[in-house]
Amino acid sequence: MILSIESSCDDSSIAITQISTKKLIYHKKISQEEQHSVYGGVVPELASRLHAVALPEILKETKPYFKDLKAISVTNQPGLGITLLEGITMAKTLAVLLDIPLIAVHHLKGHIYSLFIEKESISPLLVLLISGGHTQIIRVKDFDNMEILATSMDDSVGESFDKCAKMMGLGYPGGPIVEQLAKDGDEDRFDLPVPLRNSPLIAFSLSGLKNAVRLKVEVLGGKEAMTTQDKSDLSASFQKAIKLHLIQKSKKIFAREDIKDFAIVGGASANKYIRDAYQKLCDEFGKKLHLAPLQYCSDNAGMIGRYAIDAYQRERFIDPNEIDIVSTKKQKSGMLL
Ligand code: KG4
Ligand code: ZN
Numbered sequence: 001m002i003l004s005i006e007s008s009c010d011d012s013s014i015a016i017t018q019i020s021t022k023k024l025i026y027h028k029k030i031s032q033e034e035q036h037s038v039y040g041g042v043v044p045e046l047a048s049r050l051h052a053v054a055l056p057e058i059l060k061e062t063k064p065y066f067k068d069l070k071a072i073s074v075t076n077q078p079g080l081g082i083t084l085l086e087g088i089t090m091a092k093t094l095a096v097l098l099d100i101p102l103i104a105v106h107h108l109k110g111h112i113y114s115l116f117i118e119k120e121s122i123s124p125l126l127v128l129l130i131s132g133g134h135t136q137i138i139r140v141k142d143f144d145n146m147e148i149l150a151t152s153m154d155d156s157v158g159e160s161f162d163k164c165a166k167m168m169g170l171g172y173p174g175g176p177i178v179e180q181l182a183k184d185g186d187e188d189r190f191d192l193p194v195p196l197r198n199s200p201l202i203a204f205s206l207s208g209l210k211n212a213v214r215l216k217v218e219v220l221g222g223k224e225a226m227t228t229q230d231k232s233d234l235s236a237s238f239q240k241a242i243k244l245h246l247i248q249k250s251k252k253i254f255a256r257e258d259i260k261d262f263a264i265v266g267g268a269s270a271n272k273y274i275r276d277a278y279q280k281l282c283d284e285f286g287k288k289l290h291l292a293p294l295q296y297c298s299d300n301a302g303m304i305g306r307y308a309i310d311a312y313q314r315e316r317f318i319d320p321n322e323i324d325i326v327s328t329k330k331q332k333s334g335m336l337l
Helices: 033-037 044-061 063-068 081-098 107-116 157-167 174-182 207-219 228-256 272-285 301-313
Strands: 002-006 011-017 024-031 071-077 102-106 125-130 135-142 145-151 261-265 288-291
Touching (some): 002 301, 011 044, 024 044, 033 044, 044 063, 044 081, 071 081, 081 102, 102 301, 107 125, 107 301, 157 174, 157 207, 174 272, 207 228, 261 272, 272 288
Parallel strands (some): 002 071, 261 288
Antiparallel strands (some): 125 135, 135 145
């Protein structure tokens, strides 16, 4: 079995996966959403302190499995430096004490592997990754070859949901709240710009849309003056613009990539409105849509553990003294290393 740890942002999570069967034997996640919601976003120092309490608490429950462990795996990039450190310190200590190998996991590859929890992996695969930190289309050729085909030039999809929710005084995380409100809204009431609509660029940009939402909030007299209907209509119009943007750019990639399997992963992939739009697009292009179960869309150690199984089988181990912490800010490469 492998014990896996995830602490890249505001979820403390540990999983035990069985190597031979790929089964998720144990999985627990303590989310910090409530503690961060008063600030309308994640406060890194607070997140780090909460991980320092939650991770040891979960680890205690996994003690019965210690004797069966063959490796420890941990998210080491990308994420918040000081929260990654909490998981990595624990992982290094366990690997040294139990004298078993350590596996470093790239968080975004973990999201991709959320598709394969308790399943065989598939490739080649095209993946739209929409999370709080990233918005990318990735071509997965195989375990060692994952290339970013399109990325956001500024905010991510999840982040823009969070920021718009904050502007309307809706709480954190904004994604699920905005999606829920949008169900009762008129998506055509506000004319919001679809980002990069007339640009040939195959890239994403969400900061302009966020500013357009800010202006609408101002015109409506600020969040305090907005009615629930205003908030629903603005949520729906915002969500529609995001959908049109994602679909427009994805179409361009679909037209040139003949990979038949397509997947959406990451926290925002839980959004049913976006899922439905992609189901239509996949039908149109003859692609098969793959989605992770809802509970594994947002950050979790189960996906880290699933990736770790494939890494273990390839003996991709790292010396505990050499594991690097790469924060989101430091990451630029077009390849998922
Ligand atoms: O993947 P994730 O848990 O963390 C990162 O790796 O960043 O994604 C969290 C993000 C948050 O920004 C949250 O608002 C967004 O996913 N999210 C959603 C929905 N559920 C979560 N965005 C849109 N619609 C949703 N239903
Ligand atoms: Zn994530």
